[in-house]
Amino acid sequence: MPVDTTLPYDDQNIFAKILRGEIPNRTVYEDEWALAFHDINPQAPIHILVIPKGAYVSWDDFSAKASEAEIAGFIRAVGHVAREQGLVAPGYRLLANAGINSHQEVPHLHVHLFGGKALGPMLLR
């Protein structure tokens, strides 16, 4: 079910629970600003989600409200994971769904990082 990202942050969302350690995840990277973990339903050989530690619903919410340090830390974490996973030379794709039309399902900002095969052109069905 897509979420309405104009609503206030819901601290019962699944990624908030992962950040609090209430449900398990397969972590690939963590620092002060971000957590990266394997997607539970991978759409590519490598499918990692990178989330900021702060309570932000979407990219636009994050970019409007997060501090410079949070923004820099999160963006650097995404690049760090791409490098650490060996994705720079073969290439990879980043995707951040936001709101109803994108079918965002979890109302905590997350960037999907896809790789591990030739992904083909981006398709909008």
Ligand code: AMP
């Ligand atoms: P989106 O549609 O952009 O909101 O993507 C949400 C993503 O979260 C989907 O790719 C799900 O497979 C993934 N997901 C949902 N629950 C979990 C979980 N507990 N651990 C890891 N990934 C999850």
